[in-house]
Amino acid sequence: MAAALFAAERGLSCIQIGNSGGLLFASGLLDLLGVHPVAEGRLWRSPYEGLAALARDEPDHPLARVDAASVRNALETFVAALGSAGLAYAPLADRNRKVLTPIGTVKTTFGVPRSMVAGSYALEARPPCLLVDFRGLREFSAAQIVATLGDRWPGLRHQQIEFPGYEAVPELYAAHLARALESAETRGRTIALVKPLLGDARVVGFPAVLGLARAGAVHAAFEAALRIPVFEIPTMPTSVPGLRLQGALESAVSARGVQRRQQARVRALSFEADGGSATLELVGIPGGERVLARAVVLATGRFSGRGLTADRGGACESILGLPVVQPDSREAWHQRDFLDPAGHAINRAGLSIDENWRPLGANGKPAWPGLYAVGSILAHQDWMRAKCGSGLSIATAWAAVDQVARQLRGNGAG
Amino acid sequence: MDFPGKIETQVLIIGGGATGTALARDLALRGVDCILVEKNDINAGASGRNHGLLHSGARYVAGDRETAMECSGEGAILKRVAAQTIQDTGGYFVAVQGDDERYIADFPSLCAQAGIAARAVDPAAARALEPELSDRAIAVFEVPDASIDPFRLSLETMAHARSLGARLMRRTRVVGFEREGRRIRAVQVQCGGEELRVEAAQVVNAAGAWARELTLLAGTPIEMSYSKGTLLVTHTRLAQRVLNRLRPPADADILMPGGTVSIVGTTSTPVNTLDDVQPTTADVDLIVAEAARMLPALETMRYIRAFAGVRPLVGSAGFVDGRAISRGYALFDHEDQGLDNFATITGGKLTTCRLMAERAADLVCRRLGVTRPCLTATMPLPVAAECAWTEPGRSPREWMRSHARDDTLLCECELVPGRAVDAIYDALRAAGDTPTLTDIGLRSRVGKGACQGAFCAPRAVAHLYKRGDFQARRGLAEIIDFFGERWRGQRAVLWGEQLAQAELTEALHCGTFGEELRGEELRDVRMDDAPRAAPNAGPAGKASR
Numbered sequence: 004m005a006a007a008l009f010a011a012e013r014g015l016s017c018i019q020i021g022n023s024g025g026l027l028f029a030s031g032l033l034d035l036l037g038v039h040p041v042a043e044g045r046l047w048r049s050p051y052e053g054l055a056a057l058a059r060d061e062p063d064h065p066l067a068r069v070d071a072a073s074v075r076n077a078l079e080t081f082v083a084a085l086g087s088a089g090l091a092y093a094p095l096a097d098r099n100r101k102v103l104t105p106i107g108t109v110k111t112t113f114g115v116p117r118s119m120v121a122g123s124y125a126l127e128a129r130p131p132c133l134l135v136d137f138r139g140l141r142e143f144s145a146a147q148i149v150a151t152l153g154d155r156w157p158g159l160r161h162q163q164i165e166f167p168g169y170e171a172v173p174e175l176y177a178a179h180l181a182r183a184l185e186s187a188e189t190r191g192r193t194i195a196l197v198k199p200l201l202g203d204a205r206v207v208g209f210p211a212v213l214g215l216a217r218a219g220a221v222h223a224a225f226e227a228a229l230r231i232p233v234f235e236i237p238t239m240p241t242s243v244p245g246l247r248l249q250g251a252l253e254s255a256v257s258a259r260g261v262q263r264r265q266q267a268r269v270r271a272l273s274f275e276a277d278g279g280s281a282t283l284e285l286v287g288i289p290g291g292e293r294v295l296a297r298a299v300v301l302a303t304g305r306f307s308g309r310g311l312t313a314d315r316g317g318a319c320e321s322i323l324g325l326p327v328v329q330p331d332s333r334e335a336w337h338q339r340d341f342l343d344p345a346g347h348a349i350n351r352a353g354l355s356i357d358e359n360w361r362p363l364g365a366n367g368k369p370a371w372p373g374l375y376a377v378g379s380i381l382a383h384q385d386w387m388r389a390k391c392g393s394g395l396s397i398a399t400a401w402a403a404v405d406q407v408a409r410q411l412r413g414n415g416a417g
Numbered sequence: 418m419d420f421p422g423k424i425e426t427q428v429l430i431i432g433g434g435a436t437g438t439a440l441a442r443d444l445a446l447r448g449v450d451c452i453l454v455e456k457n458d459i460n461a462g463a464s465g466r467n468h469g470l471l472h473s474g475a476r477y478v479a480g481d482r483e484t485a486m487e488c489s490g491e492g493a494i495l496k497r498v499a500a501q502t503i504q505d506t507g508g509y510f511v512a513v514q515g516d517d518e519r520y521i522a523d524f525p526s527l528c529a530q531a532g533i534a535a536r537a538v539d540p541a542a543a544r545a546l547e548p549e550l551s552d553r554a555i556a557v558f559e560v561p562d563a564s565i566d567p568f569r570l571s572l573e574t575m576a577h578a579r580s581l582g583a584r585l586m587r588r589t590r591v592v593g594f595e596r597e598g599r600r601i602r603a604v605q606v607q608c609g610g611e612e613l614r615v616e617a618a619q620v621v622n623a624a625g626a627w628a629r630e631l632t633l634l635a636g637t638p639i640e641m642s643y644s645k646g647t648l649l650v651t652h653t654r655l656a657q658r659v660l661n662r663l664r665p666p667a668d669a670d671i672l673m674p675g676g677t678v679s680i681v682g683t684t685s686t687p688v689n690t691l692d693d694v695q696p697t698t699a700d701v702d703l704i705v706a707e708a709a710r711m712l713p714a715l716e717t718m719r720y721i722r723a724f725a726g727v728r729p730l731v732g733s734a735g736f737v738d739g740r741a742i743s744r745g746y747a748l749f750d751h752e753d754q755g756l757d758n759f760a761t762i763t764g765g766k767l768t769t770c771r772l773m774a775e776r777a778a779d780l781v782c783r784r785l786g787v788t789r790p791c792l793t794a795t796m797p798l799p800v801a802a803e804c805a806w807t808e809p810g811r812s813p814r815e816w817m818r819s820h821a822r823d824d825t826l827l828c829e830c831e832l833v834p835g836r837a838v839d840a841i842y843d844a845l846r847a848a849g850d851t852p853t854l855t856d857i858g859l860r861s862r863v864g865k866g867a868c869q870g871a872f873c874a875p876r877a878v879a880h881l882y883k884r885g886d887f888q889a890r891r892g893l894a895e896i897i898d899f900f901g902e903r904w905r906g907q908r909a910v911l912w913g914e915q916l917a918q919a920e921l922t923e924a925l926h927c928g929t930f931g932e933e934l935r936g937e938e939l940r941d942v943r944m945d946d947a948p949r950a951a952p953n954a955g956p957a958g959k960a961s962r
Contacts, residue, residue, distance in 0.1 A: 028921065028924065028925075030929050032929075034928075038934070044933070044934050046934075104929060104930045104931070105875070105879075105930075106875055106878070106892065106893060106896065106930050106932075107890075107892070107893060108893065108930050108931050108932065108934075109931070110929060110930070110931050111931070136883075139825070141825055141827075141876055141879065141880070142872075142875060142876050142879055143879060144878075144879035144880075144882040144883050146882045146883060146885075147878065147879055147882035147883075147887070147892050150882060150887070150888055150889050150890070150891075150892065151889075151890050151892060151893050153889055153890060163883075173824070173825055174825045174826075237929070239872065239875060239876075239925070240925065305920060306916045306917045306920045307917045307918075307920040307921045307924070309917070312913070313911075313912040313913065313916050314912050314913060315698075315701075315702060315705070315912055332698070333698040333912070334697060334698045334699065336698075336908075336911065337907075337908040337911060338908075339693070339695060339905075339908065340901065340904070341900050341901055341903075341904035341907075341923075341926075342897065342900075342901070342927070342932055342933040342935075343933075344933060347923075349911075349916075350920075350923075386928070387923050387924050387927045387928040388927060388928075388933065390928065390931070392928060
């Protein structure tokens with residue numbers, strides 16, 4: 004989606020194929036770089052300092068190939084686009100922020116939605132703070148968060164309330180609550196239940212259910228009525244912040260004129276030998292469709308996104324069968340310990356690229372002059388352990404689209 | 418559990434697997450006071466890592482007739498007295514093109530000689546009833562194999578024993594024997610950091626693969642070798658009946674039905690250690706290749722888990738072919754080794770656990786002068802409500818039948834409600850234990866479905882915090898332990914869909930929750946503003962949780 008966004012902003016005509024369902028697993032947080040080296044579990048206050056170290060230590064890492072200015076521009080542009088679609092993020096600083104997770108651990112991240120940033124400040128200052136919980140919200144327990152943080156935040160406490168109108172409902176779903184809070188009446192009743200519980204709290208946290216399409220307005224209304232900063236805590240997927248992110252990205256991309264084929268998959272992709280044009284045969288559209296493109300950006304993700312697939316014999320790239328850098332044998336794919344600090348070798352498998360973001364074919368040369376690969380499908384990175392997923396996607400998309408623009412200028416009008 | 422520093426009983430049983438629990442029940446029914454100590458949890462060894470096959474005995478008719486006949490007799494007994502733990506699915510023995518023709522020809526008469534009913538079935542008719550059978554099947558026999566839930570069996574057996582006065586000490590490890598003359602005076606155990614002494618008139622070592630270690634500790638060593646067996650769990654159930662390969666016993670011969678899945682295996686690999694025995698990708702590839710000759714769908718099947726157990730093979734220090742060693746059990750009275758009140762019962766099969774317990778109980782009672790007879794062959798095993806949640810399919814049925822307003826589903830893969838978790842938790846608390854998420858996983862289907870705990874573990878923990886059962890950082894430690902346990906079964910089957918699922922799991926638990934950082938993120942660890950030559954948060958930073 005980032006690649007489509009950046010291409011459109013540069014005036015390149017663009018079709019985006021495939022659904023953004025993976026975003027439903029997003030937390031709404033944008034990671035740039037949290038941990039390096041992964042095996043040491045070393046945390047970074049400044050992701051840019053971390054990226055500099057990463058570039059020295061792991062020159063094959065995709066983020067090592069993007070200069071710092073481009074990383075900044077990419078993230079600022081991305082966040083600005085989300086803002087224009089109604090999803091506000093806190094201003095991007097030069098340092099990482101910490102947020103609470105639903106199990107009471109603390110996560111290092113970079114881009115934080117405005118509705119969550121008061122929680123980051125609270126984690127640093129640790130003032131008296133109330134966490135509100137809703138009876139029936141299954142996967143969220145404010146009691147657990149408080150218990151897990153325990154002695155490290157003495158002023159943190161929790162209270163559980165009934166969600167207005169849902170008292171007879173045994174199981175609550177975050178998305179339903181979020182929509183319900185877009186009604187002023189439900190908001191009013193919720194606030195009325197919370198106010199008497201505030202006590203000396205100087206900040207109050209909720210599970211991330213403060214609105215869906217109108218999240219900004221709901222958050223602002225809570226702060227105005229409670230008169231103290233309010234923050235959301237990410238919940239388990241499928242989370243409301245993930246839904247918001249997906250919605251805002253889809254809106255931003257469409258608003259910039261990107262044509263979308265969400266339900267389609269690429270059945271076949273072929274290239275003209277002289278590098279002129281690529282032909283994509285799509286399935287999932289009634290009657291099928293054929294798309295001609297001068298450049299193709301492969302941003303199909305890893306195993307959960309189906310960009311890579313694996314059988315007992317090895318991992319493959321799903322559309323073109325491009326060579327996948329991977330360990331020699333499946334026995335080496337995963338460590339014996341799930342949480343082994345070194346991470347799992349299969350997570351670093353993926354496509355190799357040249358300096359222009361083009362994936363290499365079997366002969367070690369770019370598979371096709373106009374084919375690019377970005378994001379988590381790239382080899383030599385472990386985004387889940389380095390906490391660099393969003394940065395990886397956004398920054399590499401930016402750099403590759405830059406290359407695409409160069410290529411197209413070289414070949415004529417864009 | 419509160420025990421004084423010294424504990425007394427008539428019989429101390431070491432080992433909480435199928436044999437140890439059956440022995441506790443047998444003795445309790447004869448009015449003998451006993452304590453069972455188990456260093457981990459019920460069925461932590463081979464009893465919890467097998468096919469769940471209640472053998473008709475037909476597998477052993479050619480090479481090991483004694484075992485075959487024991488299985489046949491014991492299978493019939495268990496079907497009568499422990500019916501709630503058994504699904505009498507019946508079984509087929511199936512030979513495919515290329516299998517040993519002489520073995521096929523001899524099979525019916527060998528079964529007849531062992532008293533095992535084996536009825537020839539036309540392969541085409543067999544395939545009509547079991548469509549996944551290979552069309553290369555050349556011979557099929559129907560036998561009275563069945564499926565047994567080894568967890569439910571041991572849990573209900575122990576529950577009955579306790580209702581009759583037997584005591585159970587989990588997480589209690591034997592660390593020494595005090596000998597005086599020809600007797601063991603007391604056994605030293607360690608429980609939660611505390612050292613205790615158990616004085617018992619008789620001591621029985623029912624520790625399965627760990628039996629040899631204990632005999633060394635007691636000074637009466639026995640010979641034993643170890644054979645690892647790996648089993649795979651499929652994503653969907655492939656057959657209604659037990660399916661066996663009709664050939665001299667070899668790897669990957671057996672496919673068991675197990676609720677919504679099938680269990681296929683096994684292997685036999687010599688190992689030297691009992692620690693951290695895990696399935697390997699080589700094990701998995703071997704099983705898939707071999708078993709697919711009987712059931713071709715296994716070649717492309719998704720596997721949700723692999724697990725491995727260690728068989729104790731009595732009587733040889735080293736071996737070339739583990740399958741040539743008898744699967745029979747062995748009872749040692751240690752008298753020629755200088756002890757009069759010690760016994761070891763080991764080897765054997767799940768199917769014969771009741772018989773093994775009877776033999777050991779007979780020896781012990783003779784030594785005690787107790788003349789009451791064994792009742793376990795006829796006394797039904799009572800159903801214990803809190804032990805029933807291990808049965809696949811039970812949770813969904815209960816849920817559909819009725820559930821209270823605030824009883825929500827914690828595990829969506831297996832449809833396990835909060836009520837089940839509560840029942841198990843409360844039962845363990847009532848027995849004086851501190852229940853862990855792993856304990857709950859063992860006694861229910863939580864974490865056994867396709868997601869392998871990715872979602873239900875955090876949900877179950879959130880539920881337990883909301884109930885007030887969990888405090889402090891326990892939930893985080895429990896999630897990490899539970900996951901670590903589930904992972905052991907994952908890594909060898911991670912390809913295809915299962916790999917995609919594992920990636921989502923790691924994205925949630927590491928990418929978002931950061932569990933691999935072990936809570937360090939909240940410390941006031943200096944986060945680096947500038948790169949340094951030496952790492953700052955090294956192992957010392959990870960020392961405490």
